[in-house]
Amino acid sequence: MKKHNFSAGPCVLPKSVIQKASEALINFDDGLSLIEISHRSKPFVDVMENARSLALELLGLEGKGYKALFLQGGASSQFLMVALNLLEKRAGYLNTGTWSDKAIKEAKIYDDIYEVGSSKSANFNYIPKGYDIPEDYDYFHCTSNNTIFGTQMQHFPESPIPMVCDMSSDIFSRQLDFSKFDLIYAGAQKNMGPAGTTLVVVKEDILGKVSRKIPSMMDYKIHISKGSMFNTPPVFAVYVCMLTMQWLKDLGGIKAIEEENDKKARLIYSEIDLNPLFKGYAVKEDRSHMNATFTLENENLKETFDAMWKEAGINGLNGHRSVGGYRASMYNALSLDSVKVLVEVMSELESKA
Numbered sequence: 014m015k016k017h018n019f020s021a022g023p024c025v026l027p028k029s030v031i032q033k034a035s036e037a038l039i040n041f042d043d044g045l046s047l048i049e050i051s052h053r054s055k056p057f058v059d060v061m062e063n064a065r066s067l068a069l070e071l072l073g074l075e076g077k078g079y080k081a082l083f084l085q086g087g088a089s090s091q092f093l094m095v096a097l098n099l100l101e102k103r104a105g106y107l108n109t110g111t112w113s114d115k116a117i118k119e120a121k122i123y124d125d126i127y128e129v130g131s132s133k134s135a136n137f138n139y140i141p142k143g144y145d146i147p148e149d150y151d152y153f154h155c156t157s158n159n160t161i162f163g164t165q166m167q168h169f170p171e172s173p174i175p176m177v178c179d180m181s182s183d184i185f186s187r188q189l190d191f192s193k194f195d196l197i198y199a200g201a202q203k204n205m206g207p208a209g210t211t212l213v214v215v216k217e218d219i220l221g222k223v224s225r226k227i228p229s230m231m232d233y234k235i236h237i238s239k240g241s242m243f244n245t246p247p248v249f250a251v252y253v254c255m256l257t258m259q260w261l262k263d264l265g266g267i268k269a270i271e272e273e274n275d276k277k278a279r280l281i282y283s284e285i286d287l288n289p290l291f292k293g294y295a296v297k298e299d300r301s302h303m304n305a306t307f308t309l310e311n312e313n314l315k316e317t318f319d320a321m322w323k324e325a326g327i328n329g330l331n332g333h334r335s336v337g338g339y340r341a342s343m344y345n346a347l348s349l350d351s352v353k354v355l356v357e358v359m360s361e362l363e364s365k366a
C-alpha cells in the first residue's frame with residue numbers, strides 16, 4: 014500500500030534519491046561504500062564541492078559573496094553559533110515560535126537580546142508585523158517557517174542590519190530574494206536530506222567583526238577556510254543533500270517546486286475552510302505552505318478520523334503537543350496526490366458525520 018508521509022521532519026524524501034543513496038551505501042567508488050572511504054578522497058571532495066555549489070545555485074547566490082557550509086550539530090547549534098560569530102553588543106529577534114524562542118535563549122548566553130516582536134501570548138498563531146529593527150544592533154534574526162505552529166513569514170522586512178534567518182522547514186520551497194539575507198541556516202531533515210547536517214549560507218563580509226575568541230568548531234571563518242571539511246563531515250547526510258538538490262534542479266529548481274507547493278497548500282486549506290468539521294490553527298494571512306495545522310471542531314470524532322487516515326496509508330499527521338490537533342507537513346518531496354488522499358479522507362469524514 015502506498016504510504017503518504019506527512020511527517021514534520023525527518024520526513025519524506027524523493028524515492029529516486031533514497032534509491033541512489035542506498036546504492037551508494039553498497040558501492041559508491043570502486044566497490045567501496047560511501048561511508049567507508051576517506052572524506053579526503055577525490056570522490057567525496059567532489060560531493061562536498063558539488064553540494065556547496067548546488068546550494069548557492071538554487072538560491073541564486075552564486076558570485077554574490079556567499080559561502081555554503083554543511084555543518085553538524087543541527088539547526089539548534091546555529092542558535093549559538095550565530096550569536097558567537099555575530100553578536101557584539103545587542104541583536105534583535107522576532108519571536109514567532111518554539112524555535113525562535115530557543116534561538117533567543119541561546120543568544121542570551123552571550124549578550125543582550127531584544128525581541129522586536131512576539132506572538133507568544135497568542136501561542137504563536139500569527140506572525141507579528143510592523144515592528145522596527147534598530148539600526149545600531151548587530152543583526153536581526155527571524156524564522157521563516159514555524160514548523161510547530163504552521164505559520165510562515167510571507168514578507169520579510171527591509172533590515173538596516175544583517176538579516177539572519179532560520180529556514181530549517183522551508184528552505185528551497187519558494188522563491189525569495191535570498192540576497193536580502195546575510196546568513197541562512199537550515200537543518201537538512203526537511204527539504205534536503207537525513208538529519209545529521211545543517212546548511213549554512215553566509216555572506217562572508219559580515220564575519221570577523223566580533224571581539225571574542227570563537228572556538229574553532231564554532232567559527233564560520235574556519236569552516237569556510239577548510240572548504241567545510243575542518244573536521245570529518247557527515248558524509249552520508251551531505252551526499253543525500255547533494256542528490257536532493259540535484260533532483261530539485263532537474264525538476265526546474267525552486268520556481269517549479271513552488272508551483273507544486275502552492276497547489277498542495279491551496280488544496281488542504283480550502284478543505285480546512287470549507288469542511289465544517291475542521292478549523293485552521295494559524296491566522297489565514299500567515300499560513301504555512303509547508304505545515305498546515307488544524308483541529309477537529311468536535312473531539313468526539315477523533316477516534317474515527319484517526320482510524321480513517323491511518324487506513325488510507327497516511328503517516329505522521331498528529332500535531333505537536335504544544336498545538337494539539339493535526340499537522341500536515343507538505344515538504345517538497347510530498348506529492349500533490351498524497352494531499353488529495355488526505356483531503357478525500359477529510360471530506361469522507363464530513364459525509365459520515
Ligand code: PMP
Nearest residue numbers: 087088089112160179181182200
Ligand atoms: N528550527 C526550526 C524551524 C525547526 O523546525 C527545527 C527542527 N524541527 C529546528 C530549528 C531544530 O533543528 P535541529 O533538530 O536540527 O537542531
